[in-house]
Each structure stands twice: as structure tokens, then as C-alpha cells.
Amino acid sequence: MSWLEGELTTLALCWRIERRDGVTIGLTAHDRDIVWDGLVHHAAPGMLPSAITRGAGLDPASMDVTGALTSAAIGEADLLAGRWDGARVAIFACDWTDPGSQVALGEGTIGAVETRSGMLTAELRGAMAALERPVVEATSPECRADLGDKRCRVAMAGRRRFAVVTAIADTLLTLDAAEPAANCYGQGRLRWIGGANSGLEGAILSSDGATVTLRRPPPVDAPGRVLLIEGCDRTLATCAGRFGNALNFRGEPYLPGIDLLTRYPGG
Structure with missing residues (x-):
């Protein structure tokens, strides 16, 4: 050199x-x-x-x-x-x-x-x-897979939908279309593909009809087009009942937890 x-x-x-x-x-x-x-x-x-x-x-x-x-x-x-x-x-x-x-x-x-x-x-x-991240998983009553990943194996092709946000009130967003099932977007993701928030993504806390509640308000209070991705609460009941996917459930719902140490005779 x-x-x-x-x-x-x-x-x-x-x-x-x-x-x-x-x-x-x-x-x-x-x-x-x-x-x-x-x-x-x-x-x-x-x-x-x-x-x-x-x-x-x-x-x-x-x-x-x-x-x-x-x-x-x-x-x-x-x-x-x-x-x-x-x-x-x-x-x-x-x-x-x-x-x-x-x-x-x-x-x-x-x-x-x-x-x-x-x-x-x-x-x-x-x-x-x-290398700072854990290299092995810890047991948990909830599923450790992400909805639609290679371990979950739920097909996501029909679980992503476009919509337009028509109104914003802090974390509450109003859409131009209602959800297909109760709280199907809860624990899912919202991706902005238009407007001042284009390119950003946020976590959905819950959904109800034509509204969704985000974990955090969008950076800019401006309506726009979004992509909604369904979510899962990671419980065995939802995995089996809503997705018919209990075979791929990645959790231990029946494994005794820390509360076992607090039990006493007759409690």
C-alpha cells in the first residue's frame, strides 16, 4: 500500500x-x-x-x-x-x-x-x-416460533392484507376495511407502504373490527396505505383452534413452572 x-x-x-x-x-x-x-x-x-x-x-x-x-x-x-x-x-x-x-x-x-x-x-x-445472544432456547408455556416461519409452517399467503388508514388517534388506527376474524391482527405487524410513514413497521397490540391498536403511536400522524400481517398470541389453544397447527407448537404448556415452588398442602 x-x-x-x-x-x-x-x-x-x-x-x-x-x-x-x-x-x-x-x-x-x-x-x-x-x-x-x-x-x-x-x-x-x-x-x-x-x-x-x-x-x-x-x-x-x-x-x-x-x-x-x-x-x-x-x-x-x-x-x-x-x-x-x-x-x-x-x-x-x-x-x-x-x-x-x-x-x-x-x-x-x-x-x-x-x-x-x-x-x-x-x-x-x-x-x-x-455471540451475546443465548445459543439455546429456554422452556416456555408459549410458542417460541414466529407465525409463518420455518418452524411454525403456517402459510401466510392469505394472512397478509392491504388496507388504508383513514384516521389516527394516538395508538388507535381506523381502517377502511374490517378484519376477517376477531382480533386476527393482534400480536401481528403493520407495515406502512405509503404516506409520510412509508417504510416503517410497527407491532399491533390488538384489533377490533375496522380498528387496530399499535404498541406505539406512528412517528408521523398521517394516514396512508398499510400492509397488515396477522399475528398469534402463541398459546396452544390458538395454535390448535385457529390455525390447526398444534403439531408444530414450539412450547411446553404442561411443564410445571416456578409457581410449583409456591404451592403447599391444601393450597
Whole structure:
């Protein structure tokens, strides 16, 4: 890497950020835009990473990036709405006179985000951070599978429906069509595909007729088109009665729980 060995280096740090909805942006700490791989990395001189540590160990690798919030790149409204949650980030150093000469510094996903006085601090979690998660499941009376996944095996083709949100009152949304069965969207998902909330997704707490109640209010109080995905309360009774899928139930409803320790003779 001769470009790093000269008396005068032309080093620039770059970030490639890919959101879960497909939107991709590029940023660089250089004072001019850098074009690489068909993507313009816009100049953001205030974006600075913390120390980058690379090793062969199994410790979770993480780092922080701090910079100013700008509406042209990463806005505070989009951060609070969750559009950047889980976005993939690749960081590299390059020769700004020849962006093809570069060194990969790390990649990961955006974790905790903090905004204060117009400044953004984002945690980048590396691949080793996945080792922090449990590797085996614990027993539970409720099903541990997600409705429609490869363990549940319930066909979801007929359990996703489009609708239009006509009114919003905090977490209560009114739709232009009623649900096909009582509380069929409860514990499901709502995905915005139109309007100011387009691309965002929220958890449904319950549904009743032509209304659904979300766990959290939508970031923007604006009606729009949505995709409704049915949910499941993960009980054996629902699995058997509503879905006819007790054979694939992934729980232990009859296993004694912690309440067994509190029982006493005659209780």
C-alpha cells in the first residue's frame, strides 16, 4: 500500500450505510465528495469514529461514530422514527485522489443511537456481538416460533392484507376495511407502504373490527396505505383452534413452572 507510505498521505475515512428499506447513503470525513462504486460519499467533515480495534479474538467488536445531524444525510426525525435502526455500515479508509486504493476498517449494524444538541452518537455493533445472544432456547408455556416461519409452517399467503388508514388517534388506527376474524391482527405487524410513514413497521397490540391498536403511536400522524400481517398470541389453544397447527407448537404448556415452588398442602 504505497499510498500509505509516502511523506504526504491523502487519507479519507468513508462510511457506506444501507438501511433495511434499501436506502443507501455514503459519507466521508473528507472536505469534498468522493465517488466510489457508483455511490457518492458526501462530505461530512464532522463525522468522526472512535478508536477502531481489530483482533482475532471472540470479544464483541463495537465502536462509536459521532457527528452533526444534517437533514441532507441523517436527520433527527428519521432517527427517532427508527428508519436507521439495524442499518448496515461499512467503514473504510481510502486515497481521496484514487478511491480504489482503500483499506477496510470494519462493518456492522447500527445499535444504540443518542442525539443531543444537534449531535449524533451511534454505536456500531460488529458481527461478534451476535455471540451475546443465548445459543439455546429456554422452556416456555408459549410458542417460541414466529407465525409463518420455518418452524411454525403456517402459510401466510392469505394472512397478509392491504388496507388504508383513514384516521389516527394516538395508538388507535381506523381502517377502511374490517378484519376477517376477531382480533386476527393482534400480536401481528403493520407495515406502512405509503404516506409520510412509508417504510416503517410497527407491532399491533390488538384489533377490533375496522380498528387496530399499535404498541406505539406512528412517528408521523398521517394516514396512508398499510400492509397488515396477522399475528398469534402463541398459546396452544390458538395454535390448535385457529390455525390447526398444534403439531408444530414450539412450547411446553404442561411443564410445571416456578409457581410449583409456591404451592403447599391444601393450597
